[in-house]
Amino acid sequence: MMNTSRRITSDQGVVLMQYLARTLFAGLAVIYFHYADHFFFNLPQATPWLLFSAYVGIQLLLLIWRPVNADAFASALDLLTLGIVLLLDAGDPPPTMALLFIAVLSNGLLHGLKRFLIMLAGAEIVLAFVLPIRLSYSDAASASASLLLVAALSACMLYFGLMIWRNQHLSRAALEATWRDPDTDFISREALVSTAGWLVPLHDRISSPLTLVLVRHHELPLLADRVAQRIRRSDVAARYDEQHLALLLPCTATAAAEQLLNDLRTRHQGLRAAMMTLANGDAALEQALSHLQASMARTTEEDNHWLAHAPPIN
Structure with a gap:
């Protein structure tokens, strides 16, 4: 059939x-x-x-x-x-x-x-x-x-x-x-998962770090405007769900991703984030993002607990 x-x-x-x-x-x-x-x-x-x-x-x-x-x-x-x-x-x-x-x-x-x-x-x-x-x-x-x-x-x-x-x-x-998400002007979660998955095995093949970030804030459209000004042309930003933005940062080490998040945090109090630099080229992008979302549960709006580093995916 x-x-x-x-x-x-x-x-x-x-x-x-x-x-x-x-x-x-x-x-x-x-x-x-x-x-x-x-x-x-x-x-x-x-x-x-x-x-x-x-x-x-x-x-x-x-x-x-x-x-x-x-x-x-x-x-x-x-x-x-x-x-x-x-x-x-x-x-x-x-x-x-x-x-x-x-x-x-x-x-x-x-x-x-x-x-x-x-x-x-x-x-x-x-x-x-x-x-x-x-x-x-x-x-x-x-x-x-x-x-x-x-x-x-x-x-x-x-x-x-x-x-x-x-x-x-x-x-x-x-x-x-x-x-396209109308609130943030970023691509949707469906578009991210269906089109950006090739970045994971590519960066594993060229031995270049690919850092994934989930960002949460109660005023997501305002945060999206700031993110759009800060990210590079090679970066990928998407609306992950009602409360989260997903960022894919190619050729970006953990320290550089932390610097970006600290800059966003100074301008948007209450921001929470979870990040992970992928070390497994066989991991599916959707699996990695779900892993980040689970790690987000450990964060709070306090200054010492707003950022979570997700453990590597086995």
Whole structure:
């Protein structure tokens, strides 16, 4: 099941799903034309089958060959083919017009708002060429029905475009909330654990000290401002929980880390801290931070007990 999900969500899987969907809708269209009494224009009965074969064959060639901008070529072929299909459809209004807007929506769902707007503009251009030709051969009632269908489908596409934009905005906001803490402007605990763990084995490999610090204060946002001014570009600061900040200080010995904490303590009375210089390159970062949090229980706000040195991790 997991392997199937990976195949479907991979780039190759998405491309294959698009081809199968195109083939399915093309098959539905050609069956519709096969049972239709006549075409909008007088053409040989085999025309839909020839169009189907050419369309599916070119899409298969793009699937196998995968040239540069293959997706753009495939989408342009969709619009061109559907324009021809609309000229064949004898229905008033033509039901195959729905396929044009399905192509627009599927591109938006797969490739985002930019592709959606490009495809929507392309669909309107196709309709701008096809509709005047069809309307010139139709009576007033049929023309009104076709124009109403175009207006309704265009309004639906604009609505779906707004929903795609909204979902993208919410996804970006959720990702930002996961990675950045709004109170301190530092990264979150989840971001720290998932991205900074490589620092532990790296500093063990290069025999350089990596010091971990947990800092606790009742006014964490004010402390965060001061920490942001004092740490170096190579240091990592994160919001650990409601009461703690976590600091990763690469290439920093214990004495240098103590100096930093003493400076913070002079400006923020009531600060408490626990620190440890990692000596075990196999320790997980989350394990080390939990170890520091356990050591924090030994601290108080008194001048002689505000800083705890955590024992090494076995």
